[in-house]
Amino acid sequence: MSGVLTLPARRASSGVFLALALTLAIGWLVVTVDGGQLFSLPTTVSLLHVAAGLGLVAVGQTLVIIGGSLDLSVAYVVSLSTLVAAETMNGDDGALVPAIGLALAVSVAIGLVNGLLVTKARINAFIATVGVGLLLKGYLDNGYDGPAGKTAPALVQGLGYQRVGPVPVSFLLLLAVAAAAWFALARTRFGHHLIAVGGDPEVARLSGVRNHRVLVTAHMLCSLCAGVAGIYLASRLGSGAPRVGTEGLYDLESIAAVVLGGTALAGGRGGVAGTVGGVLLLASIDAIFNQLEVDAFFKQVIRGLIIIAAVAIYARRARRKAAA
Amino acid sequence: MRVAELRPLPRVRPGSVVPIVAILAVLVVLLAIRQPDFLSPPSLMSFLGRSAPIILLAAGQYFVVVSGEFDLSVGSLVTAQVVVAARLIDSEPSRTWPVVVLLLAFGAIVGLVNGIVTTRLGVPSFITTLGMFLILVGAVYLWSDGAPKGGLSEAFRRFGRRAFEDVPGLGRVPYALLVLLAAAGLAVLLTRSDFGRTLVAVGGNPRTAELSGVRVWRAKTIAFVLSGLAAALAAILLGGYSGVSFQAGAGLEFGAITAVVLGGVALGGGRGSVSGAMLGALTLETLFALMNFYGVSGALKSTVQGAIILLAVAVSSMRSSSR
Amino acid sequence: MSDDPPSPLLTLRGIGKSFLGVRVLEGVDLDVRPGEVHAVVGENGAGKSTLMNVVSGVYAPDEGTVALAGTLRTFRGPRDAQRAGIGIVHQEFNLLPERTVAENVYLGHEPVRRGLVDRRAMLSRTAAFLDSVGESALPPDALVGQLRVAQQQVVEIVKALALDARLLIMDEPTAALADHEVEQLYALVRRLQGQGIGMLYVSHRLKEVFDLSSRITVLKDGSRVTTLDTAETSADELVRHMVGRELSSYYPDRARPEEVGSVRLTVRNGGCRKLRGIDLSLRAGEVLGIGGLHGSGRSALARALFGVSPFTTGEVTLDGVPVRLRSPRAAMRAGIAYVTEDRKGEGIVAGQSVLDNALLASRAVLPGWTARGARAMRVRELLAAVDVRAAGEDQEIRFLSGGNQQKVVLARWLALAPRILLFDEPTRGIDVGAKSAIHDLVRELARDGAAVLMVSSELPELLGMSDRIAVMRDGRIAGELPAGATEQDVVALAVGAAPEAAA
Amino acid sequence: TDEPTATPSSTASQAAGSGTGEQSKFFVQADYDNELALLDATPTGPAGKPWEQVLNPKMVETAKFKKSGPYKVCFSNAGLNNPWRQVGFKTMQAEVATHRSQIKEFVHVDAEGKDQKQIADINDLLGKGCHALIVSPNTTATLTPAVEAACQKGLPVIVFDRGVDTTCPVTFINPIGGYGFGHVAAEFVSQKMKPGGKVLALRILPGVDVLETRWSAAKVAFDKAGVDVVGVEFTDGDPAKTKKIVGDYIQRYGTIDGVWMDAGAVAVAAVEAFLDAGKPVPPINGEDQLDFLKLWKEKKLTAIAPTYPTYQWRTPIIAALKVLGGEQVSSPWKLPQPTITEDNLDGYVDADMPPLHYAMCGCTDLPGYPQRWK
Numbered sequence A: 001m002s003g004v005l006t007l008p009a010r011r012a013s014s015g016v017f018l019a020l021a022l023t024l025a026i027g028w029l030v031v032t033v034d035g036g037q038l039f040s041l042p043t044t045v046s047l048l049h050v051a052a053g054l055g056l057v058a059v060g061q062t063l064v065i066i067g068g069s070l071d072l073s074v075a076y077v078v079s080l081s082t083l084v085a086a087e088t089m090n091g092d093d094g095a096l097v098p099a100i101g102l103a104l105a106v107s108v109a110i111g112l113v114n115g116l117l118v119t120k121a122r123i124n125a126f127i128a129t130v131g132v133g134l135l136l137k138g139y140l141d142n143g144y145d146g147p148a149g150k151t152a153p154a155l156v157q158g159l160g161y162q163r164v165g166p167v168p169v170s171f172l173l174l175l176a177v178a179a180a181a182w183f184a185l186a187r188t189r190f191g192h193h194l195i196a197v198g199g200d201p202e203v204a205r206l207s208g209v210r211n212h213r214v215l216v217t218a219h220m221l222c223s224l225c226a227g228v229a230g231i232y233l234a235s236r237l238g239s240g241a242p243r244v245g246t247e248g249l250y251d252l253e254s255i256a257a258v259v260l261g262g263t264a265l266a267g268g269r270g271g272v273a274g275t276v277g278g279v280l281l282l283a284s285i286d287a288i289f290n291q292l293e294v295d296a297f298f299k300q301v302i303r304g305l306i307i308i309a310a311v312a313i314y315a316r317r318a319r320r321k322a323a324a
Numbered sequence B: 001m002r003v004a005e006l007r008p009l010p011r012v013r014p015g016s017v018v019p020i021v022a023i024l025a026v027l028v029v030l031l032a033i034r035q036p037d038f039l040s041p042p043s044l045m046s047f048l049g050r051s052a053p054i055i056l057l058a059a060g061q062y063f064v065v066v067s068g069e070f071d072l073s074v075g076s077l078v079t080a081q082v083v084v085a086a087r088l089i090d091s092e093p094s095r096t097w098p099v100v101v102l103l104l105a106f107g108a109i110v111g112l113v114n115g116i117v118t119t120r121l122g123v124p125s126f127i128t129t130l131g132m133f134l135i136l137v138g139a140v141y142l143w144s145d146g147a148p149k150g151g152l153s154e155a156f157r158r159f160g161r162r163a164f165e166d167v168p169g170l171g172r173v174p175y176a177l178l179v180l181l182a183a184a185g186l187a188v189l190l191t192r193s194d195f196g197r198t199l200v201a202v203g204g205n206p207r208t209a210e211l212s213g214v215r216v217w218r219a220k221t222i223a224f225v226l227s228g229l230a231a232a233l234a235a236i237l238l239g240g241y242s243g244v245s246f247q248a249g250a251g252l253e254f255g256a257i258t259a260v261v262l263g264g265v266a267l268g269g270g271r272g273s274v275s276g277a278m279l280g281a282l283t284l285e286t287l288f289a290l291m292n293f294y295g296v297s298g299a300l301k302s303t304v305q306g307a308i309i310l311l312a313v314a315v316s317s318m319r320s321s322s323r
Numbered sequence C: 001m002s003d004d005p006p007s008p009l010l011t012l013r014g015i016g017k018s019f020l021g022v023r024v025l026e027g028v029d030l031d032v033r034p035g036e037v038h039a040v041v042g043e044n045g046a047g048k049s050t051l052m053n054v055v056s057g058v059y060a061p062d063e064g065t066v067a068l069a070g071t072l073r074t075f076r077g078p079r080d081a082q083r084a085g086i087g088i089v090h091q092e093f094n095l096l097p098e099r100t101v102a103e104n105v106y107l108g109h110e111p112v113r114r115g116l117v118d119r120r121a122m123l124s125r126t127a128a129f130l131d132s133v134g135e136s137a138l139p140p141d142a143l144v145g146q147l148r149v150a151q152q153q154v155v156e157i158v159k160a161l162a163l164d165a166r167l168l169i170m171d172e173p174t175a176a177l178a179d180h181e182v183e184q185l186y187a188l189v190r191r192l193q194g195q196g197i198g199m200l201y202v203s204h205r206l207k208e209v210f211d212l213s214s215r216i217t218v219l220k221d222g223s224r225v226t227t228l229d230t231a232e233t234s235a236d237e238l239v240r241h242m243v244g245r246e247l248s249s250y251y252p253d254r255a256r257p258e259e260v261g262s263v264r265l266t267v268r269n270g271g272c273r274k275l276r277g278i279d280l281s282l283r284a285g286e287v288l289g290i291g292g293l294h295g296s297g298r299s300a301l302a303r304a305l306f307g308v309s310p311f312t313t314g315e316v317t318l319d320g321v322p323v324r325l326r327s328p329r330a331a332m333r334a335g336i337a338y339v340t341e342d343r344k345g346e347g348i349v350a351g352q353s354v355l356d357n358a359l360l361a362s363r364a365v366l367p368g369w370t371a372r373g374a375r376a377m378r379v380r381e382l383l384a385a386v387d388v389r390a391a392g393e394d395q396e397i398r399f400l401s402g403g404n405q406q407k408v409v410l411a412r413w414l415a416l417a418p419r420i421l422l423f424d425e426p427t428r429g430i431d432v433g434a435k436s437a438i439h440d441l442v443r444e445l446a447r448d449g450a451a452v453l454m455v456s457s458e459l460p461e462l463l464g465m466s467d468r469i470a471v472m473r474d475g476r477i478a479g480e481l482p483a484g485a486t487e488q489d490v491v492a493l494a495v496g497a498a499p500e501a502a503a
Numbered sequence D: 001t002d003e004p005t006a007t008p009s010s011t012a013s014q015a016a017g018s019g020t021g022e023q024s025k026f027f028v029q030a031d032y033d034n035e036l037a038l039l040d041a042t043p044t045g046p047a048g049k050p051w052e053q054v055l056n057p058k059m060v061e062t063a064k065f066k067k068s069g070p071y072k073v074c075f076s077n078a079g080l081n082n083p084w085r086q087v088g089f090k091t092m093q094a095e096v097a098t099h100r101s102q103i104k105e106f107v108h109v110d111a112e113g114k115d116q117k118q119i120a121d122i123n124d125l126l127g128k129g130c131h132a133l134i135v136s137p138n139t140t141a142t143l144t145p146a147v148e149a150a151c152q153k154g155l156p157v158i159v160f161d162r163g164v165d166t167t168c169p170v171t172f173i174n175p176i177g178g179y180g181f182g183h184v185a186a187e188f189v190s191q192k193m194k195p196g197g198k199v200l201a202l203r204i205l206p207g208v209d210v211l212e213t214r215w216s217a218a219k220v221a222f223d224k225a226g227v228d229v230v231g232v233e234f235t236d237g238d239p240a241k242t243k244k245i246v247g248d249y250i251q252r253y254g255t256i257d258g259v260w261m262d263a264g265a266v267a268v269a270a271v272e273a274f275l276d277a278g279k280p281v282p283p284i285n286g287e288d289q290l291d292f293l294k295l296w297k298e299k300k301l302t303a304i305a306p307t308y309p310t311y312q313w314r315t316p317i318i319a320a321l322k323v324l325g326g327e328q329v330s331s332p333w334k335l336p337q338p339t340i341t342e343d344n345l346d347g348y349v350d351a352d353m354p355p356l357h358y359a360m361c362g363c364t365d366l367p368g369y370p371q372r373w374k
């Protein structure tokens, strides 16, 4: 009686890599015609650096979004983390480890608060994290009137500027973090439960999943990633910067990257691989337009269009699958 | 239908306006203590007048949110509208009305595009409107290459800046307030109408709505158009109130969404009232004034704001908890 | 307490529960012995599911105690209950469409090896369980969203089994199952009984109750009416306890020839993704029953006629005029109504009031500020007519019992005074009382000249209600039977044992 | 910190309860003193061309950068995200246009106000075979490493507007700077307003070094004058927010006797707040943006407009060509920083330029004026 079923592929992420390949191909063509070089060493390095920063945040963001939540406070967490790290190091390699530890601890703590607000206080994630963001903003605005602290030289040389061929260490770090996240989602109970909570909290609860615990953990991991991103930026900037996170638009950009990667905002569906693809896509667009010296505002328009178009295409393919 | 024995309904239902009214009351009291003359008609009138734009945006946002979507583009839309208005009017009074009409049309069209892309192309509205946000900001900077040009006519600025002076009893009645009252009235009427109720159903369960003959895509699109129109009105009042600048609409989208949620509207749709949303916006504005009057230092403002918002939302979500 | 019967596995004493001041359960006593199937019956809203949810830790009781094998238990949540060895098949599906069968079955207690989820074990064990319920054809790595309602029901059951529970609760496990699948369930239940597993069995299908249970507890308005030994009671007595009055176990009279009017709707060679070569005609005043196995395309047919997933080939005529029913809206405008089989997912707007739910369709297709008053009146009458039980017309519908929700959905459609009604499992999960009410209603509609198409997996209902029966198989109409056909005839056509009789 | 090599010192004057809060860590007494000295210094260089003039020149050798043209000049820009930078960049482009013979290619990369993007941009530019690199850093401290990396590449680096914490660039170009701006405005406000009056300080946003130095200088002035600063508010450059704040302060204190602001963006809004409240507009400072200047003239305000001239965007190009030509340049290259007062106001008001145009663009003689700036 049970008719044979045709299962649609569960990877929506394949789409983003297609988009990425296309973008790079077209970009390369245009840039070359324009007399530039898209894949020159410096350009590639810059591209990967930009990707590393956003990527670290976006991977964390992926986790909360898969859990049906959202984190709009990451930008401030990033800034705070740079400051905590740089101020604790204060240019001294000896303080490297404690500083990193402290920065990450602070970040995780913020994640904990986010998580508790979303679960225990039952505040919608959007508001909860915007609220926490405001709290942090106030602290940063009030406490810092500019860059502060000094990153340990070792970190600057290492994470900040060290490369393996054209690939910055920071990008390798991103890959490592992404791999870890992927593993957590696919191979641990936490991952399975997180996807369930994102898919349908009630079902998860009735199936004996501890929804709150799972979501709080996800939020802590998200902030942790933001913290790591902060440390990377501190290593890049040589000091703590109170507004680097917000200037970088890490909150919205990370979400955009996640969705570009084929993760459903509603939760319960998606993956980290796609997110990395989404980040690379955004970074490549940047790089290409840089080469072409396109006006930043025009670039913004194109970005908007590309984001919408890309997601529209996924939606289309998804529908076709459903109908097939 | 048999009403089985007297089963009392829950006091505070999810989506009720009770909590927000309470919160607002508290803030107003605090404000009155610190600054008694704040409640004097003239000052109250001007306060309501200057709060009109964000309240309008909240009302517009309500329709989108209750239908289960987001509109993150309103802030940039306001900015775009103000800048466009300035350049088109170019301090030429005679162009005021045509431009006003044009702005409303512009707002409606942006809403329409948001709606169509979201419903017909199946792009999550968070992304659609985020993209629209980028596009609008980029486009308006591009178009006015980087710095607003021209200027707004007095006739245009009147709407957001001037008032009927020395009205007996009230002192002054800002035009903005009248615009607000009219729009608010319409909004409430709309939520009571078939469309309004249907929209809530769409937000609650699109499948059911579709199978009951509701054109879900149409309902949602209309919601976006309403939001766009609200943004246009807000832009007209805001441009009038404070003139041209690229900052005109900065951050308003978050303001509006926060207000809507404060007002008890559920993100994700299906629950909440437009009056709640507008009260939420008024609460935010009151909070802002409160901090000015209590002299909360510039930098700490956002901390206080964040804390109070979290508190308020937490409280209301607690009160309206079933089970 | 060491009497002759084995000491009870589950003991409930004085269970009480109210929601927001609404009394739902009151002083319910009940016990289940190892290896016993204890049936719980009652009208819609009697509190059956709530009671089951209390036992399975979903709700904490306001009063009373839950004892498992003699020791008192307080569950902080479903998790605790599961740990204590209580498994439950919920009345509504609790599955994640985006996840595989195996992932759903083991959700919350995934097998782990060295701290990592052991997928291989998950798949193999799930496959084993599927075997044990005779669903070996169902791949454990299929996405649940791709499964048919019936298959999902099976996954739901397997999910409960996977907890290897001491006490298994089944809240209307057969609501979505056809009779021969019910047989498989019977076998399973008996096997579990053999293993000394106690079972609470909630169902509106008295046949099953009598086939399976050894004792029956009747709930009414939240309190226990009585507990009977199945051997010593009869359907009539049971029904009397449930509804507190005699119920004619007969179906309303069929349409007399003169009542059957002209042909309203015809389909010629209709086809779509799930249907092929559909030929059928529907007359005013008659009830056309649609039989068949699950997945045979009955819902697909209804959905095609209602324009949800329209026919891609063939021709449909309404009163002789060719029509294209591209969307539900178009169908509604043409006077067609459709009561879906998936109430939770497609039938109700959980967060809206009873009244809003009942008005939904009218508002959509015949809007207008002026008509509102009259419309509201009409809907109120209808809600009364179908006898909805709720705290008030502005109570959120999610707080109503399944049956009452269904009645609200019916009222929604009746408000449009449709000329053609498509019912997909109209009495699924509806109690005997309401059921016969709905049967009378359907027949009445036919009498008033409506053409009714009724999909049903319940053969007695199908046979009792239909003036004609079209039986489907693999997306085609296998054959048509006149009134008075027997269950065997239907099943024979459904499984393809009989030569296809041309319609 | 506009000066390179400047290290923060704690010799900040104490804010004796005059509401200005404690001194910013950006305050560097030495820089402060020498900027105030520069205010009355007389520039050397061609008269009427302030963008070529220098205050207290300290010439440095540049022979080692001498190359034969035409050149490829690259520019890493912090951003174009406000009218000031827009006007400035247009001016720079116009300047480039006047040297078409010597500059064969002018590469511009916009960091969109993102530190890490600018670092990446600079690194990227190093691979493009530029003859000279002009940098307008987004943030002083954080861009330093990248600029040092650029210096090591051996090509002449010219920094302007905001500085970097290193001496490796050939020169650092900017007008007198934040202390001068803040001081001039604060002095004016505290002198013109009624003694013991209440001052409201409006700031755009915290953490932008140029703005911080302006405020820290103003603090010193206000504390010295014993002015009662009743509020220091951030406006995010949003006129609506500004009007609300100012309105509420007027209501709270009955009247405000002086308004100081660290940038002109919201000057007009502040003035309007008083007009709408039916109060006389107190002594106030703005900047050289035309909307303010027009309003000032029209409403006969008691006002002053210290400037941070946009003509400084011309100088880096000029400097780059000098350096590549092996000519000496002054390092640092301090440009004069005129102040607009009642007396010279009419000279700057230009009715047919857009409201947010900066009068001090020194662009009237450049090709494409005025269209390019409209």
Ligand SMILES: Nc1ncnc2c1ncn2[C@@H]1O[C@H](COP(=O)(O)OP(=O)(O)OP(=O)(O)O)[C@@H](O)[C@H]1O
Residues within 6 Å of the ligand: C019, C020, C022, C024, C042, C043, C044, C045, C046, C047, C048, C049, C050, C051, C091, C398, C399, C400, C401, C402, C403, C404, C429, C430, C431
């Ligand atoms: N979460 C809830 N909040 C409020 N009321 C509820 C809730 N769940 C159930 N009820 C009410 O409790 C009563 C019993 O509901 P329940 O679902 O247990 O009935 P049932 O016997 O299972 O009916 P059916 O046979 O239709 O499933 C109903 O009147 C329903 O309205």
Ligand SMILES: Nc1ncnc2c1ncn2[C@@H]1O[C@H](COP(=O)(O)OP(=O)(O)OP(=O)(O)O)[C@@H](O)[C@H]1O
Residues within 6 Å of the ligand: A003, A004, A005, C145, C146, C147, C148, C149, C150, C274, C292, C293, C294, C295, C296, C297, C298, C299, C300, C301, C341, C457
């Ligand atoms: N092979 C299939 N793959 C995916 N979904 C299916 C398949 N068959 C049926 N369905 C879904 O299950 C629902 C019911 O299936 P269908 O109408 O084909 O059979 P049915 O006779 O109505 O059985 P049921 O009682 O399960 O509804 C349909 O709405 C359809 O969407």
Ligand SMILES: [Mg+2]
Residues within 6 Å of the ligand: C048, C049, C050, C091, C171, C401, C402
């Ligand atoms: Mg039930």
Ligand SMILES: [Mg+2]
Residues within 6 Å of the ligand: C298, C299, C300, C341, C424, C455
């Ligand atoms: Mg069916």
